[in-house]
Amino acid sequence: MKLSEPILTKRIPSFPHGDPKTRHIVGYDEFVKTDGYKALEKSLDMEPTQVVATVKDAILRGRGGAGFPAGLKWSFLAPDDGKGLRYLCINCDEAEPGTFKDRLLVDFDPHLVLEGIAIACWACKLDVAYFFIRGEYHHQARVMERAIQEAYAAGIFGKQGLMRGKSKHAVECYLHRSAGAYICGEETGLLEAIEGKRGWPRVKPPFPAVKGVFGRPTIVNNVETLAAVPDILLRGVAWWKSIGVESSFGGMPSYGTKLMGVSGHVARPGCFEAPLGIPLSTLVNEYCGGMRGGKKFKGAIAGGVSMGVLGTDQFDAAMDFDIGRRCDVLGLGTACPTIFDEDTDMVAVARNCARFFMNESCGQCTPCREGSGWIYKLLTRIERGDATSADLDLLLELGGSMGLSEGTTICGLADGNNWLVRTIVNKFRGEFERRVKPKFIPVHLVAR
Numbered sequence: 001m002k003l004s005e006p007i008l009t010k011r012i013p014s015f016p017h018g019d020p021k022t023r024h025i026v027g028y029d030e031f032v033k034t035d036g037y038k039a040l041e042k043s044l045d046m047e048p049t050q051v052v053a054t055v056k057d058a059i060l061r062g063r064g065g066a067g068f069p070a071g072l073k074w075s076f077l078a079p080d081d082g083k084g085l086r087y088l089c090i091n092c093d094e095a096e097p098g099t100f101k102d103r104l105l106v107d108f109d110p111h112l113v114l115e116g117i118a119i120a121c122w123a124c125k126l127d128v129a130y131f132f133i134r135g136e137y138h139h140q141a142r143v144m145e146r147a148i149q150e151a152y153a154a155g156i157f158g159k160q161g162l163m164r165g166k167s168k169h170a171v172e173c174y175l176h177r178s179a180g181a182y183i184c185g186e187e188t189g190l191l192e193a194i195e196g197k198r199g200w201p202r203v204k205p206p207f208p209a210v211k212g213v214f215g216r217p218t219i220v221n222n223v224e225t226l227a228a229v230p231d232i233l234l235r236g237v238a239w240w241k242s243i244g245v246e247s248s249f250g251g252m253p254s255y256g257t258k259l260m261g262v263s264g265h266v267a268r269p270g271c272f273e274a275p276l277g278i279p280l281s282t283l284v285n286e287y288c289g290g291m292r293g294g295k296k297f298k299g300a301i302a303g304g305v306s307m308g309v310l311g312t313d314q315f316d317a318a319m320d321f322d323i324g325r326r327c328d329v330l331g332l333g334t335a336c337p338t339i340f341d342e343d344t345d346m347v348a349v350a351r352n353c354a355r356f357f358m359n360e361s362c363g364q365c366t367p368c369r370e371g372s373g374w375i376y377k378l379l380t381r382i383e384r385g386d387a388t389s390a391d392l393d394l395l396l397e398l399g400g401s402m403g404l405s406e407g408t409t410i411c412g413l414a415d416g417n418n419w420l421v422r423t424i425v426n427k428f429r430g431e432f433e434r435r436v437k438p439k440f441i442p443v444h445l446v447a448r
């Protein structure tokens, strides 16, 4: 299952491997020569509502983690009340461990992202776009800043109106650098950070589409989601729907391609563009040259640590938005899997991931703040061989009680911790049980 025609990476020569010297940043002139900004031009000949309807029709599912359809989100935007600005916030925080895909688009084809941004602003009649970029992405911030300046110079953004005044609707676009915290990728944490506050997620509702940044209606979209929009508009909905897979449960389909950053124990790690639905084994064997050193597959983090892990018997899992239901993980997430070979210590993996969640918890909710530290301590004890089977039960109980879906926290960071712990312990139970001592039973309770 190889993709014959790349979509998101079509302007990136020798993607993902090959001579790095042949790779370069696609600047404004080159972008325009290769049909760049044609989709924006086309969208400006349409009514904004028609653009929203097209994206809705394409069922373009969000590439930031939750898979929420972009067109539907756009249609939820509160109507213009004429009382102030409305915003687009582009999420390029990309702090999920193992995830490196948005960075590639910014690195090499920043105008593709800017075109998606301009189209979204036209479709939803948004006035200001904030490109929120991970604090550690120094090079990418410079690349994007330069591309924004080029787009202004070419009249894409600015007071004269979109596309040198072809539309009277004017859009301003700013780069905003994150201070560097995982929680700032959560959409309402991101809004707080843009407002200059600590990145504490907000209680929802109200959702950002009603009350977002500076209290105004706001759309938050991932970089890759927006980068898919120009091709959908240029080539049409039928073409988009011809790529990917239908839902095996009669639910929402998984159309289009997806950037999949594969890391871990594979021969050739990298970021690849593949059609949704590709089996993980194909991704590993055909795109990444197989397992490193010919070792056997043991398991994988599905798509960022928050999604939980796939077990040894789930190597053929189809990488689509149904993966959660099919394989008992939280979801597809960012579709950036980390692969583990047969020599991997899964207890050490669990402890390492738990340390991440403990460090990144913002501390607002007690189950997440206290639970994440407790989980880390229990896993450290299990790894050292100092725990009993009662600790293992406690670990599962703790993990299973925290999260947005359990109704105990404000945001989904705790759900990530929950799914990581539960799936890794349940799918590799034997490995955990071998590390713990039997539960202590007081002598007077032992049957004689």
Ligand SMILES: Cc1cc2nc3c(=O)[nH]c(=O)nc-3n(C[C@H](O)[C@H](O)[C@H](O)COP(=O)(O)O)c2cc1C
Pocket: 061, 062, 063, 064, 065, 066, 067, 068, 070, 091, 092, 093, 094, 095, 096, 182, 183, 184, 185, 186, 187, 188, 220, 221, 222, 223, 225, 226, 411, 412, 413
């Ligand atoms: C703890 C946490 C971290 C997140 N980090 C990111 C991130 O780095 N980038 C991203 O696009 N979405 C991230 N999300 C998801 C966003 O909240 C939001 O759903 C997404 O940006 C919406 O864009 P989309 O609909 O285009 O996918 C995160 C969510 C949580 C709970």
Ligand code: SF4
Pocket: 183, 200, 201, 360, 361, 362, 363, 364, 365, 366, 368, 369, 409, 410, 411, 412, 413, 414
């Ligand atoms: S779940 Fe955790 S990270 Fe999210 S708001 Fe609560 S304490 Fe903060």
